[in-house]
Amino acid sequence: MADRRHTGKAAKGGEGTGGGAAARVPARLAVRKTYKLYLGGAFPRSESGRSYPVTSSSGQHLANAALASRKDARDAVAAARKAFGGWSTRTAYNRGQILYRIAEMLEGRRAQFVDRAVDGQGLSRADADRVVSAAVDRWVYYAGWTDKVAQVLGGANPVSGPYYNHSAPEPTGVVAVFAPQNAPLLGLTSVVAPVIATGNTAVVVTSESAPLAAIDLAEALATSDLPGGVVNLLTGRAAELGPHLAAHADVNALDLTGAGESAVEFEETAATTLTRVLRPGPGADGGEDAWLDPDPGTARMKPFLETKTVWHPVGI
Amino acid sequence: MIFEYAPAPESRSVVTLRETHDLFVDGAFTPAEGGEYLTTLNPADETKLAQVAVAGSADVDRAVAAARRAHDTVWGRMPGAERGKYLFRIARILQERSRELAVLESMDNGKPIKETRDVDLPLVAAHFFYHAGWADKLAHAGLGADPRPLGVAAQVIPWNFPLLMLAWKIAPALATGNTVVLKPAETTPLTALAFAEICQEADLPPGVVNILTGAGETGRALVEHPGVDKVAFTGSTEVGRRIARSVAGTDKRLTLELGGKGANIVYDDAALDQAVEGVVSGIFFNQGHVCCAGSRLLVQESIAEELLPRLRTRISKLRLGDPLDKNTDIGAINSAAQLERIRELTDTGEEEGAERWSPDCELPSTGYWFAPTVLTGVSQSHRVAREEIFGPVLSVLTFRTPEEAVAKANNTPYGLSAGVWTEKGSRMLWTAERLRAGVIWSNTFNKFDPTSPFGGYKESGYGREGGRHGLEAYLG
Structure with a gap:
């Protein structure tokens, strides 16, 4: 972890005059944001009271992020479970509108996210613009999927007998998502949106080194009519939080995309309660560019869906 | 008779x-x-x-x-x-x-x-x-x-x-x-x-x-x-x-x-004779050696007194014996080890306070046999309500409201199958939507087909x- 006192100005070689007493005082002091967790629709600090410094790609101190603890992870699972019943039984149309609303909120904050990607990731303004646009569009994409996925993945089964027989996908429940480490906005969006589009609720461990975009995103989620607890964001270390999420009996599935070297350990742990596991894909470490495909299809929705088949006799 | x-x-x-x-x-x-x-x-x-x-x-x-x-x-x-x-x-x-x-x-x-x-x-x-x-x-x-x-x-x-x-x-x-x-x-x-x-x-x-x-x-x-x-x-x-x-x-x-611990929910408006048939085939088909068996009967309290005698009467008519006899309904338990497990778990049901009933049923002197068994007065904490017995043993629980039925049905780490018996379509769909199981049989049970996806939650x-x-x- 970087030194908290290693300020940007010092890193740039110092613009000040060097004399303590004569330091320049701005005409108006900027109000900095305190970065906290997003849990059950609220923004609490870590119950542990811990935080860690977050720096830009050039080592400049940007903010302190909450360092989520095992108990925060537990609280997040409880919040996600509580939200599951309501979210999964919303109509697909309603979920689609809420996901679209998230896109609307992000669009309005484009500048903030572009600045964040430039400062935090060291992207050029053009690249940052492209990534933010893709992230906004990703929410629109999945907003459109909510009321189509059941038609695409479900259907009637022509059984050999006088029975009505129908299969439809249902959300698996609470999904613990290890978001990509090097793709803090578009990658994060790309793994979270498909999980909640289908009615699951999510506990997300964000990128450890670049967690600020996730909390900025949470501000958009919190103002999009997304019920509290549907998405819970934990900033901190995947290696610390992961074992507890993987072993948690109330977690139904894991997305190990950003779990790094711990992925195998978490998959082994998940076996105890037969938690569904999505292993890290080839683009897991590829940065935001790995997530630019505008049509990712159903691949990230299917692993978190169950198929329910209902039989009923036909007769008079 | x-x-x-x-x-x-x-x-x-x-x-x-x-x-x-x-x-x-x-x-x-x-x-x-x-x-x-x-x-x-x-x-x-x-x-x-x-x-x-x-x-x-x-x-x-x-x-x-x-x-x-x-x-x-x-x-x-x-x-x-x-x-x-x-x-x-x-x-x-x-x-x-x-x-x-x-x-x-x-x-x-x-x-x-x-x-x-x-x-x-x-x-x-x-x-x-x-x-x-x-x-x-x-x-x-x-x-x-x-x-x-x-x-x-x-x-x-x-x-x-x-x-x-x-x-x-x-x-x-x-x-x-x-x-x-x-x-x-x-x-x-x-x-x-x-x-x-x-x-x-x-x-x-x-x-x-x-x-x-x-x-x-x-x-x-x-x-x-x-x-x-x-x-x-x-x-x-x-x-x-x-x-x-x-x-x-x-x-x-x-x-x-x-594994599974399937619930078979019988509402008070169910067609009782059909429900009895379904409950019986749900648990006694293949001696109960079925991962999707309806091993927990959840019967609405108001009809329990009517349903259970009919169920016992029907079970009394099941014919246990030579698997190769074309009239046989219940064959042999597959192995000595499985028989031992069924005996042990069923005994715990009695020890934990459930009432055990089996029809008069002569078991062959050689081979592995277990009489069809019904346990009533079972509560959710009993082992026979939580663990898969994989044998011809039915645990009976009651409920008062549809919400309670769904809560009890879902109160298991398993999620393979469930049954719903009601004559009311909207109630059937309401229940089927809420059951966390991969296969829901409504007014039927234990049906399989190559076109029909099978598997659990x-x-x-x-x-x-x-x-x-x-x-x-x-x-x-």
Whole structure:
């Protein structure tokens, strides 16, 4: 972890005059944001009271992020479970509108996210613009999927007998998502949106080194009519939080995309309660560019869906 | 009263038993390298049926190598239409030999001939026939424009539906261009070996299907073999967990079809006679050796006093005995070990305060038998309400409101099946929507079809078998 006192100005070689007493005082002091967790629709600090410094790609101190603890992870699972019943039984149309609303909120904050990607990731303004646009569009994409996925993945089964027989996908429940480490906005969006589009609720461990975009995103989620607890964001270390999420009996599935070297350990742990596991894909470490495909299809929705088949006799 | 029936045994003469069976590897029957054999018994009278070879790790090596070779050189590159024709041919031979296979299955497993003849075998043939037609249509399955086989599938199946589980595993694997190494259960290997002969009869290319008999160690060596691309397992949740752990960190794909504790919900407006039939077949079909059995009856309190006497009357008319008798409803328990587990768990039900009832029912003096049993006054904390008994034992609980019924039905780590009995359509759909289970039977129970996806939520496993959904497990 970087030194908290290693300020940007010092890193740039110092613009000040060097004399303590004569330091320049701005005409108006900027109000900095305190970065906290997003849990059950609220923004609490870590119950542990811990935080860690977050720096830009050039080592400049940007903010302190909450360092989520095992108990925060537990609280997040409880919040996600509580939200599951309501979210999964919303109509697909309603979920689609809420996901679209998230896109609307992000669009309005484009500048903030572009600045964040430039400062935090060291992207050029053009690249940052492209990534933010893709992230906004990703929410629109999945907003459109909510009321189509059941038609695409479900259907009637022509059984050999006088029975009505129908299969439809249902959300698996609470999904613990290890978001990509090097793709803090578009990658994060790309793994979270498909999980909640289908009615699951999510506990997300964000990128450890670049967690600020996730909390900025949470501000958009919190103002999009997304019920509290549907998405819970934990900033901190995947290696610390992961074992507890993987072993948690109330977690139904894991997305190990950003779990790094711990992925195998978490998959082994998940076996105890037969938690569904999505292993890290080839683009897991590829940065935001790995997530630019505008049509990712159903691949990230299917692993978190169950198929329910209902039989009923036909007769008079 | 129960009518006396004259014995009506199905003839055993359609079956020719061999004294010893070897492993089916690369198109030929070859002895296990360790030279070890195990004996498979007829559970209805404990007579020895045959000896089958126990495959060791060297045998697993050569079977996987044969399957790999067959996949790479023949089966994986064969046009789908040709693969399909092999499967159609197998389906036809299965139909032609269905009586022989039904009798053999009843002898090796203990289940009534009525079931093997009318349920198991027709479904086995139907599975091959259904999947045969997929082989040249995979691009239309919604799994991508050019879905590819995974390679070699390691498949381990249980003893409760030996040949049917083989069909559920082998038919989709072969239709999608994979080759297989399959291990049947230790106590029921004979129909799988007969199926190996059918592969020969169908001129299936060597190595496409390999059958390794043996016990747990053989299965472990097979699923942990580094040369397999896909693992498919049906069996206990405990073994399922071990397999899930063993594939972690590999590229192997995994589907698991594990245990269950299915709830059968009977609302106060249900057609009671039909519900009684459904509850009975839900738990006593196949001696309750069914992962999706309706082993928990949830009856609405207001009709419990009316339903339970009718249920007991119906159960009293079930005929237990010789599996090969065409009138038999309940056959033998598959093994001494399973019988012991059923006895032990059922006893805990009594110890924990449930009331135990069985009809007057004479059990044969040899073989493994357990009378149909109903436990009433069961609460959710009782072991018999939480653990899978896998035998002819029904636990009865009551509820007052639909919400309570759903809460109790879902109060289990399992999520394989559930039943709903009501004459009101909206209530049926409301209930079906809320039940966390992969198969919901409404006003029916224990129905299966090759077009209908089967598989569980939660600790009942993952992945689906059957239908378009089942193809996904074998395509990359």
